[in-house]
Amino acid sequence: MTTRLFLQPGPPPQATSQSPLLTPPVGPGDLPADLPVAGPDGTRTLVDRFGRVARDLRVSLTDRCNLRCTYCMPAEGLEWMPTEQTLSDAETIRLIRIAVEKLGIRQIRFTGGEPLLRKNLEDIISATTALRTDEGETVRTALTTNGLGLDKRIVGLREAGLHRVNISLDTIDAQRYLSLTRRDRLSGVLSSIEAAVASGMQPVKVNAVVMPGVNEVDIVPLASYCLELGAQLRFIEQMPLGPREQWRRGDMVTAAQIFERLEQAFILSPAREPRGSAPAALWNATDRNNTSVTGTLGIIASVTHPFCGDCDRSRLTSDGTIRNCLFARTETPLRDIMRAGATDEELAAVWAGAMWVKKPGHGIDDEGFLQPDRPMSAIGG
Structure with a gap:
């Protein structure tokens, strides 16, 4: 039987000797005097009290979206954030530079809402790729998008310095796409995936959230489509981030169930590329009915x-708050102190404090777990 690598997560984080704090500080003003300013490799860093180092920043550019996916928001949509509360281009770029x-x-991964709705996206990407890391390397940039309009902008985005793209697609059936997103836009998304692959960007990743009784039947068709096209499909277990009445732990489609469906249609073997902090377990896949169709699938x-x-992530929302976890119940605001005149060093110190108190895990299975107050569109994927 094939070994299921997705059943082998990293060990639970433990407090380290350089991070002795057992009770999280209340706020940045209560940070321990020995708060580390460097990670295990000696570089300046965002480290938490369990020794995890954040190297990946998710930047939400807007809470607005041109779809109304059932697992993300109600049919009538949500009340959008007022423009004056959203970070300006200059403010966004400044915080990225500090990071x-x-x-x-x-x-840096740019998310939303739908990041393609952000004016001057190319300018923000260009300014980001002009930065250099501690090692003197170009900052890597990525975009998570629903794909609408990407086909018309992929060339300009690549010229601005975009390195990778993830496109969300939960079904390739037009009627199910309409039911899921409440918009008849499937053809536009498919055109964008194909345009991204044709642009030479590698890998082009497609993200599919699998929901019980909704799109389980799309698992194999989606995989076949992406393998034939040369895109890397990644199936994602649905998390409790949308309307609260729509998610039940006992009803969800698990990674093991996704794997079992895939194994019926494809020959699967573990991919040898190192996983590192990446969330997906990758599989080399060959179509059982057409062995010329091969590629990589992720779960x-x-x-x-x-x-x-x-986890190596930190999150910056479009209104300038730091979230140290997708499921965090608290946030640390940077926008207002930045607009009040805070220096780069002061902003960096507050940011470091926000990451220091990161919890050991998302706690979905904990008794008393509560979803974040913000909807997913306002947090950023």
Whole structure:
């Protein structure tokens, strides 16, 4: 029987000798005097009290979206954030620069909402790729998008310095896409995936959230489509981030169930590329009915086998708050103190404090777990 690598998450984080704090400080003003300013490799860094180092920054550029996915928001949509509360381009770029130059961030992923709705996206990407990491390397940039309009902008985004793209697609059936997103836009998304692959960007990743009784039947068709096209499909266990009445732990489609469906249609073997802090377990896949169709498939067991012990992410929302976890119940605001005149060093110190108190895990299976107050569109993927 094939070994299921997604059942082997990193070890749970443990407090280290350099991070002795057992009770989280209340706020940045209560930070321990020995708060580390460097990670295990000696570079400036965002380290938490369990020794995890954040190198990947998720930057949400807007809470607005042109889809109304059922697992993300109600049909009527949500009340959008007022423009004056959203970070300006200059403010966004400044915080990214601080993250890279003072806190050791090496990769930036732009998210939303839908980041393609952000004016001057190309300018923000260009300014980001002009930065250099502690090692003197170009900052790696990525984009998570629903794909609408990407086909018309992929060339300009690549010229601006975009390195990778992830496109969300939960079904390739037009009627199910309409039911899921409440918009008849499937053809536009498919055109964008194909345009991204044709642009030479590698790898082009496609993200599919699998939901019980909704799109389980799409697992194999989606995999076949992406393998034939040359895109890397990653299936994701649904997490409790949308309307609260729509998610039940006992009803979710698990990574093991996704694997079993895939194994019926494809010959699967573990990919040899190192996983590191990446959330997806990767598989080399060959179509059982057409062995000329090969490629890589991924499974992200974010609920049943979380990767919290290896998490290397920090999150900046479009209104300028730091979230140290996707499921954090608290946030640390930077926008207002920045607009009040805080220096780069002061902003970096507050940011470091926010990451220091990061919890050991997302806690989905904990008794008394509560979803974040913000909807996913306002947090950023």
